[in-house]
Amino acid sequence: xxxxxxxxxxxxxxxxxxxxxxxxxxxxxxxxxxxxxxxxxxxxxxxxxxxxxxxxxxxxxxxxxxxxxxxxxxxxxxxxxxxxxxxxxxxxxxxxxxxxxxxxxxxxxxxxxxxxxxxxxxxxxxxxxxxxxxxxxxxxxxxxxxxxxxxxxxxxxxxxxxxxxxxxxxxxxxxxxxxxxxxxxxxxxxxxxxxxxxxxxxxxxxxxxxxxxxxxxxxxxxxxxxxxxxxxxxxxxxxxxxxxxxxxxxxxxxxxxxxxxxxxxxxxxxxxxxxxxxxxxxxxxxxxxxxxxxxxxxxxxxxxxxxxxxxxxxxxxxxxxxxxxxxxxxxxxxxxxxxxxxxxxxxxxxxxxxxxxxxxxxxxxxxxxxxxxxxxxxxxxxxxxxxxxxxxxxxxxxxxxxxxxxxxxxxxxxxxxxxxxxxxxxxxxxxxxxxxxxxxxxxxxxxxxxxxxxxxxxxxxxxxxxxxxxxxxxxxxxxxxxxxxxxxxxxxxxxxxxxxxxxxxxxxxxxxxxxxxxxxxxxxxxxxxxxxxxxxxxxxxxxxxxxxxxxxxxxxxxxxxxxxxxxxxxxxxxxxxxxxx
Amino acid sequence: xxxxxxxxxxxxxxxxxxxxxxxxxxxxxxxxxxxxxxxxxxxxxxxxxxxxxxxxxxxxxxxxxxxxxxxxxxxxxxx
Numbered sequence: 001x002x003x004x005x006x007x008x009x010x011x012x013x014x015x016x017x018x019x020x021x022x023x024x025x026x027x028x029x030x031x032x033x034x035x036x037x038x039x040x041x042x043x044x045x046x047x048x049x050x051x052x053x054x055x056x057x058x059x060x061x062x063x064x065x066x067x068x069x070x071x072x073x074x075x076x077x078x079x080x081x082x083x084x085x086x087x088x089x090x091x092x093x094x095x096x097x098x099x100x101x102x103x104x105x106x107x108x109x110x111x112x113x114x115x116x117x118x119x120x121x122x123x124x125x126x127x128x129x130x131x132x133x134x135x136x137x138x139x140x141x142x143x144x145x146x147x148x149x150x151x152x153x154x155x156x157x158x159x160x161x162x163x164x165x166x167x168x169x170x171x172x173x174x175x176x177x178x179x180x181x182x183x184x185x186x187x188x189x190x191x192x193x194x195x196x197x198x199x200x201x202x203x204x205x206x207x208x209x210x211x212x213x214x215x216x217x218x219x220x221x222x223x224x225x226x227x228x229x230x231x232x233x234x235x236x237x238x239x240x241x242x243x244x245x246x247x248x249x250x251x252x253x254x255x256x257x258x259x260x261x262x263x264x265x266x267x268x269x270x271x272x273x274x275x276x277x278x279x280x281x282x283x284x285x286x287x288x289x290x291x292x293x294x295x296x297x298x299x300x301x302x303x304x305x306x307x308x309x310x311x312x313x314x315x316x317x318x319x320x321x322x323x324x325x326x327x328x329x330x331x332x333x334x335x336x337x338x339x340x341x342x343x344x345x346x347x348x349x350x351x352x353x354x355x356x357x358x359x360x361x362x363x364x365x366x367x368x369x370x371x372x373x374x375x376x377x378x379x380x381x382x383x384x385x386x387x388x389x390x391x392x393x394x395x396x397x398x399x400x401x402x403x404x405x406x407x408x409x410x411x412x413x414x415x416x417x418x419x420x421x422x423x424x425x426x427x428x429x430x431x432x433x434x435x436x437x438x439x440x441x442x443x444x445x446x447x448x449x450x451x452x453x454x455x456x457x458x459x460x461x462x463x464x465x466x467x468x469x470x471x472x473x474x475x476x477x478x479x480x481x482x483x484x485x486x487x488x489x490x491x492x493x494x495x496x497x498x499x500x501x502x503x504x505x506x507x508x509x510x511x512x513x514x515x516x517x518x519x520x521x522x523x524x525x526x527x528x529x530x531x532x533x534x535x536x537x538x539x540x541x542x543x544x545x546x547x548x549x550x551x552x553x554x555x556x557x558x559x560x561x562x563x564x565x566x567x568x569x570x571x572x573x574x575x576x577x578x579x580x581x
Numbered sequence: 582x583x584x585x586x587x588x589x590x591x592x593x594x595x596x597x598x599x600x601x602x603x604x605x606x607x608x609x610x611x612x613x614x615x616x617x618x619x620x621x622x623x624x625x626x627x628x629x630x631x632x633x634x635x636x637x638x639x640x641x642x643x644x645x646x647x648x649x650x651x652x653x654x655x656x657x658x659x660x
Contacts, residue, residue, distance in 0.1 A: 197639070
């Protein structure tokens with residue numbers, strides 16, 4: 001991004017829109033770093049207007065300490081060596097030389113301690129994105145430039161130790177220095193003239209790379225949730241139906257390691273909670289033999305559903321999406337055939353279709369990295385490990401419910417328990433994570449920043465219900481969140497989300513019934529707004545109201561009780577209680 | 582009008598979006614409220630991108646009006 005482009009992006013931000021306030025913390029003159037960061041964030045926030053505040057020149061630690069009392073939605077830190085000790089930069093008069101190095105190391109340690117303490121004292125809910133020093137150290141060591149000096153390593157070690165400490169803060173993320181090195185080669189980062197004349201040490205391309213990396217950490221793209229893969233010439237090399245399932249390859253000895261690497265990548269993604277499905281035109285029995293081979297690196301247990309037949313792949317993908325109950329835009333489809341990719345893309349707008357480049361190792365390597373970017377998440381939760389199992393259980397649940405012809409009879413013997421936490425004083429991270437990633441059963445599609453979320457939970461009369469679920473088929477974990485406030489006999493619900501894994505169990509009914517009872521409410525006012533994706537919630541409201549609502553509405557207790565089906569769950573928890581699972 | 586003037590007006594509009602286009606050709610540092618040292622550097626960056634040249638920061642103080650910047654660009658782009 002050029003500075004001209006950045007300025008134009010910022011100028012197009014809606015003037016009266018709510019502000020997305022960021023603090024840029026750096027010791028150098030921010031100049032176009034501020035402009036570029038603002039523009040990269042503006043591209044990500046859409047209908048809000050980004051403002052980027054900066055601190056005093058040369059005082060990174062002081063700016064961080066002052067940010068403690070500021071009101072920011074996120075903090076971006078761009079550290080450089082000069083912030084750790086001015087002698088590690090070019091603008092000061094401090095001496096260089098062997099005699100200075102012990103003192104520089106001591107001062108650096110003390111300053112890193114001060115910066116770490118300042119970061120630890122920032123408001124807990126505020127996301128902090130940090131970029132560690134990116135510029136080359138000055139030529140102050142006794143070694144020639146091509147030889148690493150011990151003092152240089154000691155400084156690197158001190159910064160790494162500092163970074164490890166920072167990562168203990170749940171809302172802090174670090175720019176990946178290796179990836180930054182690819183986007184902005186080290187030799188093209190430092191602008192000595194700009195540094196000496198203006199105080200900004202970055203070339204424009206490097207400032208752009210750092211700003212882009214920080215913006216991506218502050219507002220990351222939503223991670224994909226599922227991957228559907230082809231088999232022949234994708235998960236393995238060869239056509240299993242032609243050469244036999246025992247002869248398809250994915251190993252180094254047969255020079256087909258790329259397929260093995262792809263299997264390992266999928267296995268790792270599955271372990272992280274990514275859903276893996278198969279859509280293949282093949283003989284099911286033959287494919288099954290290959291999938292069950294002892295040397296396969298992707299365990300078949302990690303894959304569900306498996307669609308292997310000779311019908312169109314778009315149909316297979318449709319059934320897999322239905323089983324997973326997620327939208328096409330959350331899914332990646334990988335196949336070695338451009339024609340199959342085109343057929344699936346045409347039938348499922350929004351799905352990310354990636355070609356498996358079976359004869360191009362470099363492109364295959366790029367594919368593996370692309371998958372890591374598409375599915376990467378800042379951290380894993382306990383629910384991630386439960387996801388596949390709960391979908392299998394959900395499929396079994398639906399099969400049994402429909403097979404019996406009487407959902408009530410099935411639900412009655414499901415031994416379901418809904419555990420509801422409602423402690424506003426101890427909100428857990430999973431609740432906000434659900435709010436910010438759920439689309440289909442979402443009251444209004446509004447995403448909440450952590451600071452805003454905490455403010456809402458601290459308001460008078462605040463109401464929070466976080467529902468977990470399990471039945472004899474197994475646990476689903478925490479799957480629903482309601483947030484609002486009580487005024488008299490009315491509950492105002494501003495946020496309501498439920499995981500798509502929890503559909504068909506009447507949990508949504510139980511949540512409302514429980515709220516009516518616990519808060520002795522006469523009515524619930526929903527801050528509802530239709531979105532392109534919240535059809536399932538609109539359908540649920542239509543059952544209660546007899547029509548699809550078009551905006552905010554109130555539901556009386558009598559209305560609810562009249563249309564609520566029989567519920568079979570055992571409910572645990574209570575107002576102000578944490579159920580601890 | 583030469584080729585430089587409209588392109589330079591665009592640069593000024595990018596950096597000073599509140600400045601009416603008709604006032605740009607006659608503007609100078611004293612008449613534009615937001616033309617501070619930061620804006621001066623940003624303006625130079627935008628001009629560099631537009632004209633594909635590198636402006637020596639040391640002459641920044643001399644580029645204190647639209648006409649002076651235009652004159653500088655004439656010399657730089659048509660030496």
